[in-house]
Amino acid sequence: MPEILFESAHIAVERGAPAAMVRLVGDWTIDHAVAIDCDMAATVAACEEGAVLDCSEIGALDTTGAVLIRRYAEEIEKAGHAVLTGVQGAHKTLLEVISSAPPEVSTEPEHMTWYLVPLMQAGAATMDSISSLGRLLSFLGLVLIRLIGSLLNPGRLRLIPILHQMDVVGLRAMGIVGLISFLIGAVMVNQGAIQLAKFGADIFVIDMLGIAHLRELGILLTAIIIAGRSGSAFTAQIGSMKLHEEVDAMMTLGMNPIDVLVLPRLIALVICLPLLTFYADLIGIIGGALMAWVQLDITPANFFVYFRDVISIDHYWVGIIKAPFFAAVIATCGCYQGLQVEGSADALGSRTTKSVVQAIFLVIALDALFSVFFTAIDL
Amino acid sequence: MDTAPDTAKTEDAAPIISVRGLKTAFGDHVVHDGLDLDVRPGEILGVVGGSGTGKSVLLKAIIGLLRPVEGEIEINGKNQSLLTGEEARAARREWGVLFQDGALFTSLTVAQNIQVPLREHFHMTQDLMDDLALSKLSMAGLELEAACKFPADLSGGMRKRAALARSLSLDPSVLFLDEPTAGLDPIGAAAFDKLVRELSRSLGLTVFLVTHDLDTLVTVCDRVAVLGDGKILVCAPLKDVVDYDHPWVQEYFKGPRARGAGIIRD
Numbered sequence: 296m297p298e299i300l301f302e303s304a305h306i307a308v309e310r311g312a313p314a315a316m317v318r319l320v321g322d323w324t325i326d327h328a329v330a331i332d333c334d335m336a337a338t339v340a341a342c343e344e345g346a347v348l349d350c351s352e353i354g355a356l357d358t359t360g361a362v363l364i365r366r367y368a369e370e371i372e373k374a375g376h377a378v379l380t381g382v383q384g385a386h387k388t389l390l391e392v393i394s395s396a397p398p399e400v401s402t403e404p405e406h407m408t409w410y411l412v413p414l415m416q417a418g419a420a421t422m423d424s425i426s427s428l429g430r431l432l433s434f435l436g437l438v439l440i441r442l443i444g445s446l447l448n449p450g451r452l453r454l455i456p457i458l459h460q461m462d463v464v465g466l467r468a469m470g471i472v473g474l475i476s477f478l479i480g481a482v483m484v485n486q487g488a489i490q491l492a493k494f495g496a497d498i499f500v501i502d503m504l505g506i507a508h509l510r511e512l513g514i515l516l517t518a519i520i521i522a523g524r525s526g527s528a529f530t531a532q533i534g535s536m537k538l539h540e541e542v543d544a545m546m547t548l549g550m551n552p553i554d555v556l557v558l559p560r561l562i563a564l565v566i567c568l569p570l571l572t573f574y575a576d577l578i579g580i581i582g583g584a585l586m587a588w589v590q591l592d593i594t595p596a597n598f599f600v601y602f603r604d605v606i607s608i609d610h611y612w613v614g615i616i617k618a619p620f621f622a623a624v625i626a627t628c629g630c631y632q633g634l635q636v637e638g639s640a641d642a643l644g645s646r647t648t649k650s651v652v653q654a655i656f657l658v659i660a661l662d663a664l665f666s667v668f669f670t671a672i673d674l
Numbered sequence: 675m676d677t678a679p680d681t682a683k684t685e686d687a688a689p690i691i692s693v694r695g696l697k698t699a700f701g702d703h704v705v706h707d708g709l710d711l712d713v714r715p716g717e718i719l720g721v722v723g724g725s726g727t728g729k730s731v732l733l734k735a736i737i738g739l740l741r742p743v744e745g746e747i748e749i750n751g752k753n754q755s756l757l758t759g760e761e762a763r764a765a766r767r768e769w770g771v772l773f774q775d776g777a778l779f780t781s782l783t784v785a786q787n788i789q790v791p792l793r794e795h796f797h798m799t800q801d802l803m804d805d806l807a808l809s810k811l812s813m814a815g816l817e818l819e820a821a822c823k824f825p826a827d828l829s830g831g832m833r834k835r836a837a838l839a840r841s842l843s844l845d846p847s848v849l850f851l852d853e854p855t856a857g858l859d860p861i862g863a864a865a866f867d868k869l870v871r872e873l874s875r876s877l878g879l880t881v882f883l884v885t886h887d888l889d890t891l892v893t894v895c896d897r898v899a900v901l902g903d904g905k906i907l908v909c910a911p912l913k914d915v916v917d918y919d920h921p922w923v924q925e926y927f928k929g930p931r932a933r934g935a936g937i938i939r940d
Contacts, residue, residue: 325796325845332802357845358877362809366802388876393809638826639780 300341303334308341314375315342317367320352323360331363335370345375350382350390361386361393431653434631435623438561441553456559464525464560465567469574471524472517476575479516480508480582488591497591501598504583505606513576514614515662518621521568522654526629529560530650533633534643542634552634561626568622569615576614613674617665621658628654688751690715690848690880691736696745698728698735705731707904709745713848718874718881719909720891723901724922729884730774732901733852736882737771738762749848767795770841771850776833778825784811784836785821788843795844806843814839815869831862835869842873849874851883855890863887867894888932900926 300315301308305327307318317338323331348368353360364379371377382390407415445451487500533556536542542552580602587593593601632650636642689712696709705728713719723729734740736747738754747754749765757765778787788807792798798806808818814835825833834854841849854870855863871894874881883895891898891912899909900923908918916927926932 328802329796329798332799358809358813358842359806359845362806363802366805392813392876639824641781 301334301337303330303337305331306334306338308338308346311347314344314378315346316349317342317346317371318349318352319364320354322355323353323363324355324357325359328359328363331360332366335367338367339370339374342371343374345377346371347378347380349380350386351380353383353386356386356389358389358393361389364390365393427653431627431631434634435627438553438557438627438630441551442558442561445554445558451554452562453555453559456555457563460559460563461567463528464521464564465571468521468524468567468571472520472571472575473578475516475520476513476579477582479512480504480579481586483507483512484583484586485590488587498593498601500587500591501583501593501601502605504580505602506610508579508583509576509606509610509614511614511662511666513579514572514617514621515658517568517572517575518618518625518658519655521564521571521622522625522628522658523651525564526625526654527647527651529626529629530633530636530647531643533630534636534646537634537636538638538640538643556633557626557630560630561623564622564626565619568625569618572615572618576611609674613665613669617662620661620665624657624661625654628657687715689713689748690750691882692746692748693732693736694746694748696732696735696747697743698731698740699743704904706735706742709905711899711906711909713880713882715847715880716874716878717896718871718883718894720895720898721882721884721901722886722891722898722926724926727901728904729901730852733850733882733884737769737850738766767791767844768846769848769850770844770846772834772837772841772852772854774852774856776825776837778833778837778840780825783822783824784816784828784839787825787836788840791840791843807839810839810842811836813842813873815865831858831866834858834866838869842877845877846879848880848882851881851885853885853887854883855885855887860889863889864893870894888927 297309297311297316299307299309305319305321305323307320309316309318321327348364348371350364368377368379379390483504484500487503488497491497491500491503533542536556542556545552545555584593584595584598584602587598588595629650632646632653636646691711691713693709693711696706696711698705709732711732721729721732731740735742736749736754742755750768752761752765754762754765778784779790782790785804785807788810789803792803792806808821811818811821816832816835816839820828820832820836825836828836838854849870851870855866858866867890870881870883873879881894883890885891895912897909898912898915900907900915900918900920902920902922907920907923908915910918915923918924
């Protein structure tokens with residue numbers, strides 16, 4: 296009886312001359328792969344100067360098992376020679392398929408040194424944001440050229456898609472825009488009244504509500520809601536059309552994607568956002584008035600008499616004049632990012648995120664510019 | 675016929691897939707009604723039929739993505755509708771499925787795609803999984819440089835091969851292929867046909883293959899099943915199917931394209 300150097304459920308290593316005998320037993324299939332792989336180190340250690348691998352006692356064999364046999368042979372080869380014997384007829388083809396080891400190839404995308412990664416990311420992000428702003432501007436120019444062309448030749452405008460988009464981005468947004476404006480108006484009066492009451496000036500909460508809501512909050516909130524709601528939808532719709540080559544198909548059919556996809560959305564949003572802003576202003580003031588009634592005992596009639604005295608129509612115009620500009624920014628960002636989608640479903644997701652972040656950022660930046668401008672002209 | 679395959683060895687064996695009285699429907703629209711089909715171990719069965727005869731629906735019903743209205747489907751002698759969740763999971767490990775467009779996960783590299791099922795079912799070392807992934811890739815006839823590429827960077831033919839490598843990763847005994855050569859150029863399609871045949875022979879795979887491609891039927895399939903009128907019209911080696919008396923079968927196998935594929939000789 297030969298001396299057994301190592302034994303497990305799938306392997307038995309026996310001392311032999313000149314080389315050890317490695318008997319492979321049992322099923323060498325994917326179900327046992329983990330256990331077999333674990334035995335490898337001990338087996339290789341047991342056969343010091345090469346070995347003969349006896350495959351005659353293997354039960355079932357599959358490609359994973361064949362790969363494992365090859366790995367054993369390779370490991371043993373490092374110390375000496377490894378020879379396969381007793382290969383059963385049924386296993387022959389399988390072992391031939393797997394016979395040659397694949398060369399070393401990385402199975403993951405290439406990695407950078409850890410401390411270079413943030414530097415590279417910062418650099419890439421900076422370059423990317425500068426160039427994407429430039430591309431966005433040139434896209435805006437392209438859209439404006441098509442828009443002016445369409446206005447000079449109104450037959451090119453697509454009325455039904457515009458109406459459809461107005462329904463989607465305008466009418467159906469009224470619920471959420473109204474709800475949020477109402478709550479913000481009410482909260483502002485609620486919080487403002489508490490603070491102003493310390494100075495005995497709680498009646499001025501109406502001035503505050505009127506100015507803040509009409510000039511800034513009404514339009515800004517509406518624009519941000521629409522950027523999240525419609526801007527993202529624009530990107531996703533156009534992006535998935537891009538992925539399915541529908542945009543390419545359009546071009547070959549002689550349709551201009553800007554005319555078909557971008558202009559209806561842009562025009563619909565430019566018409567709807569001022570209307571939504573007007574509606575948001577109204578609902579916000581009503582919310583504030585109700586809160587004033589509940590908290591400060593100012594009846595709605597008194598509220599509106601005072602409101603008319605202190606709030607000039609200019610505040611309303613300052614707010615509403617910004618709406619078409621914000622609408623253009625949101626629609627341009629959404630459509631531009633949609634048309635930039637390429638390759639995979641991942642790109643669609645990241646472009647949608649980008650479109651919303653970019654639109655909200657640009658809306659707020661533009662709002663700051665407007666604010667400086669209106670201060671300069673004493674409005 | 676020079677490519678006529680030898681099916682005698684599997685003639686008497688118990689079927690590996692057995693479908694009895696299958697009925698599938700979408701609402702009122704009945705796709706299959708009383709369909710019977712046997713797939714024998716080790717054979718390559720080609721399923722053909724006109725558009726809308728439910729080839730893909732049959733495949734989906736067999737692999738359990740679609741619940742049949744009536745009928746029984748047995749795979750390896752197990753009735754698929756009676757399996758518990760855990761049994762069904764174990765049974766699914768026995769099959770590989772190649773979807774029409776590959777259905778590779780776009781956010782993972784090709785090698786990671788192949789390793790997904792390994793990761794899901796086993797706790798192997800990364801080294802072993804890399805080795806296995808590369809072995810499957812070379813079995814599928816793909817250059818190993820493709821391992822670290824993303825599916826979006828591959829051509830259609832390479833994507834098919836990568837998807838085939840993934841479907842082989844759990845060493846299945848049955849392979850389901852949904853239109854494997856659709857969208858490939860004739861050379862790529864012929865190479866893919868050859869690959870399927872070689873893999874099936876060397877690994878002893880049973881292949882269930884849905885196709886439109888006459889060349890595939892000629893070069894790869896041991897038997898051909900023709901779907902029509904919600905049933906299997908005929909299921910036999912190609913040379914017998916060609917003579918089957920049914921208008922669709924006659925038009926399909928005696929049309930100009932069949933002439934090109936060398937099914938009939940003048």
